[in-house]
Structures are given as structure tokens and as C-alpha cells.
Amino acid sequence: MNFVDITVELFIGFLLLFLMTKILGKTSINQVTPFEFISALVLGELVGNAIYDEDIGFGYILFAVFVWGLLMYIAEMLELKFLKLRGFLEGNPSIVIRNGIVDRNELKKNKMSINQLQTLLRQKDVFSVHEVEYALLEANGTLSVLKKSLYATTTQQDLDMHPRPSYLPVTFIIDGEPLIDNLKATGFDENWLQDELKKINQNSVKEIFFAEWQQDEGLHVVPMKEATAFKES
Structure with missing residues (x-):
């Protein structure tokens, strides 16, 4: 050669x-x-x-x-x-910190030690587990962190306000398909989801590109038409 x-x-x-x-x-x-x-x-x-x-x-x-x-x-x-x-x-994300508590079972399942968790947290500018309300280990190995409201970038403590609880958004619909397990985990079912969609003039789950629910904000919906229009523009 x-x-x-x-x-x-x-x-x-x-x-x-x-x-x-x-x-x-x-x-x-x-x-x-x-x-x-x-x-x-x-x-x-x-x-x-x-x-x-x-x-x-x-x-x-x-x-x-x-x-x-x-x-x-x-x-x-x-x-x-x-x-x-x-x-x-692709794998699914794992909640390794839930409501401020480290889930040891999830750490073991993902072959992760508390030291590795602390390293990933520091990469997110979080230097104490106490500051975290939720932490999700993504399928690609990165860590997504939702801080407690008290430790947010602009803290309520600085504004002399009482801290409010933080809630994790839950995905209910992806590409027109309902995520039944997520609905059940939050105490809802398909009938409740259908009723909520009718309130915003959406007749079918198939017409929804993405929908997520958060306890303090309710249901956020992105219809297929809006998502398609955005892509075309």
C-alpha cells in the first residue's frame, strides 16, 4: 500500500x-x-x-x-x-434524587456511587445534595437538576418570601401517544386526560405533539398543528 x-x-x-x-x-x-x-x-x-x-x-x-x-x-x-x-x-431517565432524598436503589441500578453523583452535581454548580429537589440521570449519562425554590438562581430567600415547594413536570403525551404509566403514577387516567384536552378545544390525543403536567401549573399542550407550523417556518 x-x-x-x-x-x-x-x-x-x-x-x-x-x-x-x-x-x-x-x-x-x-x-x-x-x-x-x-x-x-x-x-x-x-x-x-x-x-x-x-x-x-x-x-x-x-x-x-x-x-x-x-x-x-x-x-x-x-x-x-x-x-x-x-x-x-435510548434508555429512560432515572430519578436519583426525589423530593430532596437520594434514591439509593436508583443509584445501585445505574451503577453509580454517591461520590459520582456529587461530581455530576458540582458540574451543575450544585455543591450540596441538600439544595436539590429532583435530579434525573439522563440516558446519555448527564444529570438534570431541579433545585429547591430556596436555592434557585434568584432565591425567594433574597426577596424575603416564604419558600414554595418545587414540582417535577411529568410528560403525558409524546407524538400523539399517551404515556399511561406516567398518568397512573400521578393519579390520573386517560379519561381525565381526554377531559382536560376538551377544555382547550382539543378532541383527540392523536392531535397532540407534546403534553406535560406540573402540579402548580396544570397541563401544558403543544398540538400537532402548532409543531408542524413551527417546523415549516
Whole structure:
């Protein structure tokens, strides 16, 4: 193998990987889930083997990247269509701090120690567990934190106001499908959800792109029409 062949194959590999990144979307860069991490490793290994193995030509690079990229694309499309498969491939967030209390069972389930939790909290400018009302370990390994109202950026303590409880928003609808488990966990059912939608002139769950509920604010709804109009604009 000479330098010209290496240069050409590197250039082809670079273009193919760049193309795959564009096709699969920006979320595969910013929010790397375990499935996407493994997929990226395999794709890089395929291209690397094709470049440095003298017995493998350009056809192998094209075929291997095409097939693997196609499988990843199909998986992405299935995730968008089926909510259960989305949770299986991407994983679901885990509530590791609930109502200000660290959930040891969730930490063990996610193979996380209290020291690792403290490190992730400090990366969110939280230096005490006592300041946290809710903390969610996302599927990509990052931590989302909802501080107690007393420790918010502009604190009620500074304004000499009595602290109010903080509530975690709960998603009820995604892509026209109700999340039954979330409804049951908050003490509601599909009939209640349907009644709430009728109050805002929405006749069907299928017409809703996204809906979330928060105890102190009620139901927030984004209809399919609004979401589509926003994308088109």
C-alpha cells in the first residue's frame, strides 16, 4: 500500500463518516446514548480496518459504511415511530434524587456511587445534595437538576418570601401517544386526560405533539398543528 492509496481511502472514509453524521442528525453528536456510542465505535472500526488493511479495497469501505449506516438510520426511524422501542434503545431517565432524598436503589441500578453523583452535581454548580429537589440521570449519562425554590438562581430567600415547594413536570403525551404509566403514577387516567384536552378545544390525543403536567401549573399542550407550523417556518 502506497501513500496515494492511503490518502484516497482516508478521504473517502472521512466523507462517508461526515455524510453519515449529517444523515443521522445532530442528536447523535450532542446526546450520545449507549446504543449510539456503540454504533459510532463499530462504524469507525469498519472504516479504520478498510483503510489500513491492504487486502481490503474501496468497495469494502463503501459497502460496510452503507450497510451499517442504513441499519442505524432504520433504528432511528423505528425509535421515532415506536415509543417502547425508543425507551429500549435510548434508555429512560432515572430519578436519583426525589423530593430532596437520594434514591439509593436508583443509584445501585445505574451503577453509580454517591461520590459520582456529587461530581455530576458540582458540574451543575450544585455543591450540596441538600439544595436539590429532583435530579434525573439522563440516558446519555448527564444529570438534570431541579433545585429547591430556596436555592434557585434568584432565591425567594433574597426577596424575603416564604419558600414554595418545587414540582417535577411529568410528560403525558409524546407524538400523539399517551404515556399511561406516567398518568397512573400521578393519579390520573386517560379519561381525565381526554377531559382536560376538551377544555382547550382539543378532541383527540392523536392531535397532540407534546403534553406535560406540573402540579402548580396544570397541563401544558403543544398540538400537532402548532409543531408542524413551527417546523415549516
